[in-house]
Amino acid sequence: MRLRRPPWLRSPRPPSLRTRLVLISTVLATVAVLASQAAGLTVMRAWLTGQIDDRLTHFRPPPPAYGDPDRDAAGGAGPLPRDDVLPSDYRVFFYDRDGSLLPHSLGSGDSTPRLPPTALRLEDGRPATVPAEHGGTSWRVVAESVPSGERLVVALPLDTVEGATSKLLWFSLAIGAVTAAGVMLLGGVAVRLGLRPLDRMERTARRITGGELALSVTDTDPGTEVGRLGIAFNTMLDQVRAALRRKDASERRLRRFMADAGHELRTPLTSIQGFAELLLQQPRTPAADRREAHELIARNADRMSRLVDDLFLLATLGYAPVAHRDTVDLLSLAADGVSAAVVAHPGRDVRLVPLPGGGRDRARDELDVIETLGDPHQLSQVIANLLSNACVHTPPGTRVEVRVGTVRTGPRTGGTDRPGRSGPTPPLPEGVQACVVEIADDGPGLAEEAARQVFERFYRAPAGGAEGRDPGSGLGLSIAATIAEAHHGRLELDTRPGAGCVFRLLLPRNAGPGPGAPG
CATH class of the missing domain: 3.30.565.10 (Histidine kinase-like ATPase, C-terminal domain)
Structure with a gap:
């Protein structure tokens, strides 16, 4: 008894050619769109970040932002720095030589960058990205040394870059989804139209299998793959029809040959049988008649032997001509x-x-x-x-x-x-x-x-x-x-x-x- 495998162990049924073409087209189109969007997103983010880096490297705080050592030594006489002396979202931080943050930093806002424990770790003039202490916006910072010996750190938030990047990312995902759906729908129609000649060829092959041997494939354009397949299919059909015609002709010749051979063998066999029965039924036949009967039997047997030899020779020539x-x-x-x-x-x-x-x-x-x-x-x-x-x-x-x-x-x-x-x-x-x-x-x-x-x-x-x-x-x-x-x-x-x-x-x-x- 043969055991049947459970359904989950059976090999899955392979998808049709139309399904495979649509899936491949959809995957390729979606990957192409997403790859192009990812490249554009990378370029745009790099460009926006470069703009911020350019603003950071060319920014110089206003004069009141720098501390006066003589004023500080005299007890801090003079006006204190204000938070409204900076444009936009700039933040300016001052560190002493020991890396401690000084209180006269500039800028305002709730979000500030989470700087390293010591500003000495930042390379002069080289922008870097650091996270924020509160919130999800990162900061772009650049550090340099000022004439007073302090460490100056200028920072700008990356919320504009991240906002634009986020929107473009969601837009890219939406475009990819729409592209996948469109390619799947339109690609299915296009593949169905492209495979229509193969469908016609399949229907023609089914009709030929059903007995309509005179049919041929009509799509025979040598410039297309389907046309070349149609030409090869028609050539094969012609060879099959020729083989069938040869087979029918051979069968007709064989039937005629067997009928002629039977007719030719019947005459000497009848003569041999007749004279043999005559000799058996009339044992007292005169010697001359008996001799004549024996001669006729021998002659007809010789004729039949030669006929069989000729038939055998013809059959041998058909299989091994030379x-x-x-x-x-x-x-x-x-x-x-x-x-x-x-x-x-x-x-x-x-x-x-x-x-x-x-x-x-x-x-x-x-x-x-x-x-x-x-x-x-x-x-x-x-x-x-x-x-x-x-x-x-x-x-x-x-x-x-x-x-x-x-x-x-x-x-x-x-x-x-x-x-x-x-x-x-x-x-x-x-x-x-x-x-x-x-x-x-x-x-x-x-x-x-x-x-x-x-x-x-x-x-x-x-x-x-x-x-x-x-x-x-x-x-x-x-x-x-x-x-x-x-x-x-x-x-x-x-x-x-x-x-x-x-x-x-x-x-x-x-x-x-x-x-x-x-x-």
Whole structure:
């Protein structure tokens, strides 16, 4: 049993992006306002204090304020100092050499500064701040020595400075509070408006998740972060749609392939089953009939075995197109294919000739070594399939030529599309060098509709030869085209009724040139 944590131990739910942006904006704006107000408050206080210091350092008490030693020695004859001889809030204090306060200080008022126990501690001409004896107002004082030998201390209250500072402080706090509230309200609206494209993107994503796959994001301004996000989102959607289309197409091809494979396998299986039941139900069948039944069973089993092998090869090519790449001599592969075709189809005129225009500095009737990179076994199988197709599907006496050389791709030489040319894969770039193996015959050729279907799986044209051979599984050309595509090349067909067929295998020339091959 899984125990649930109490609510106070659960991690708090993270705030939304909108909330975080508003809070961050509010905190930053409030801190900025308070910092600026604090700086202004500091500057103003320093300026006001400097004004008071300037008044203190330039102030000189009136003459009656200074004591007369001769008069004091004579018994104090003469007028006593009055409290009303000072302007404003000045206070003047006199100390003897021992630091004792003298009674003839000047100034009036209830508040007086709390001076140090001895005035000798105050540095001459250097203003200092001291607290008041009564009340909260501080005093600014400056001390100096007078000619009579006494210590003079002049003081001014800081109530004006502290009052102005206090008012500015409360004003700053009020401004900070108003700023925080305003930024929180207006910032929420501004953030909501700024995040509106993201909201639209979210709604679009939800609708796409709901099945509306054709939708796209409309905010795609590359000058903004949201626009660049929209462009990336649309690019991702395009890739997902392309992947889904490929998946659907692959599933359709797979279903069609399985249906065709089942249909093709059903015929030999039915024949095998029928003849086997016949032999079991009629054990006294004549020897000649039994032999014929055995031959038909063996023939259909061989056909089914070849079909399964071809299907397995197609599946293997789909997962591992090229097992390994070596330097392959196409001329040697073509020569081996011609030798095998002459043995398999006696009486056929099969020739190995150079490709017209395939050599730059050699005679046209001289064969050159043509090298490329690829799997020699697979490329040999392509040539064998094409030769077998030409020998089986053309009338007796038809000449078959195997041409080897190099060309630059184009409408005339091959590799690109043109009327009368078909291929199961996209065309190659025009003007690139390619190694070519052509299997050409002077048979009746193919109609346009048949030429478009000849590379499809399980498509079989009627056999034109007189050998009476099994026309095959209809997978040979499909296997050859798959191998060519796996080698980054192309298999194509040039044909028209009455002009024969030219199957052309083009492979990229990415190996070193052979002797006499064009560079």
